Amino acid sequence: MTAGLSLHGVHLSRGAITALRGVDLAVRRGELLVVLGPSGAGKSSLLRAIAGLDAVTGGTVAIGGRDVTALRPGLRGVSMVFQSYSLLPHLTVADNIAFGHRIRGADRRAAAARAAQAAAAVGCGDLLARRPHQLSGGERQRVALARALVREPEVFLLDEPLANLDAALRTSMRTEIRAVHDRLGATTVYVTHDQSEAMALGDRIAVLRDGRIEQVDTPDGVWHRPRTRFVASFVGAPGMTLLPGDGPLRLPGVEATAVELGVRPEHVTLTSAGGTAGPLGEVARVEVLGEDALVHVRLGGHALTARVPARTRPAPGDRVAVGVAAEHLHAFDKVTGERIPLPAGADRAAAR
Incomplete structure (x- = not known):
């Protein structure tokens, strides 16, 4: 397996709280891996450890075969999409998408061209002149995805990106996210507590509980051959x-x-x-x-x-x-x- 991302024995503690407990995980290059688990399982902490937003207290993180454990976030080659979108309200869509590219030294014309390409890739190319308050929830989500794409990272990290959308829009947006992934072939880690999203999106699913991986398998494997009692009872609506x-x-x-x-x-x-x-x-x-x-x-x-x-x-x-x-x-x-x-x-x- 060619690993786009690998974690070995990753621990993450904040004071008396241990968020990750010896996580071993390998994500193939070009794979969409969904991390599924209940609230408090450590899903967002796992993404933050990969991105370098939280320093791990044990273990290693490697991206594309390169040990990035000690590198700051900007040098890791990752882009992260947050649940809250975090768009800058005073900037247009085009400038929001290009913002990260600009602060890394790209000239305005090159940044604008990259922003337009990224916007077209996720279906918001017609929104470039608008500002965030003029957008629907689904449109804001597309802009956040485009802003992540513009960096052309080695790994995409998506932290419950559809949680703020209504049910119908979540269904259509997860289809779009899968289509964008298939088109770009990027290594992607997608965090959710929604089992339908996990089953529909993931090439594989990693079920996380109390900071530990319970099972990593295909959606069929998790459904038909749950490795633990927890996976059996958690996956399904209702579960076993x-x-x-x-x-x-x-x-x-x-x-x-x-x-x-x-x-x-x-x-x-x-x-x-x-x-x-x-x-x-x-x-x-x-x-x-x-x-x-x-x-x-x-x-x-x-x-x-x-x-x-x-x-x-x-x-x-x-x-x-x-x-x-x-x-x-x-x-x-x-x-x-x-x-x-x-x-x-x-x-x-x-x-x-």
Whole structure:
């Protein structure tokens, strides 16, 4: 793997607070890696460590094979896009985009030409004469991206750039960001807490928790083969239901008391209580989401969620039989939270 960016054993502490705990991460040249995690996981701290805005307290940061750990931000070859956009209100769009280029000594004509090229690349070439207060949220985001592009950096860092936009605009802007990335082929690290963004944008996803990397994998890998209990429960809307191994569902060939079993709502089937054999539960509530419905079931003293077609959903209070094919069950060590491979030949989860 040709690394555009690599971190080895990176620690970052601020006083009594440890934001990063021995992070090892390699991003291929030209790859878009999404860093996903809950608030407080250390996502922004990771970007700041890469950019040099915060000095690491251990480990090394390398960009393009060059150790940049001790270099100040301006010498690292990175550009960063912040959630707040940070546009200068008294400057035009053209001057905002060219600002960084100008302060590094470029003449006005060259800076203006580069600004126009960068603006065209992200679709805001027709806004160059406006000022920030005349722009929508999506337009401001494009300007912030263009300002990062103008430097032609080795690594782009995007810190939750779509967080301030409404849902519809976030969806269209993430498509544009992916298109810009594919067109330019730049090494990009994109931070978000939004799982939909992560799954839609990333070549790979790094799941971060409490300053540590839990898993780095493709979106398919993170979804279908979560490495830890945390990844299983965090990724998904909703995430996996986790049940004790000796609870209402059982997995043949696994020591029940040593594991927790996980199942995604999409893989749970519900039938009438008098139909297919299986653990019996009671529907607690139903959430209709257009074509689908989330059905929350009380099952042997535990809560389980199923995603079913809305037109065939049961009603609250209904008794239902719960079915889960063993191939869709995930087993996690009860103590460590690590994934346990499924036993060969398991055919179906059994009732208690």
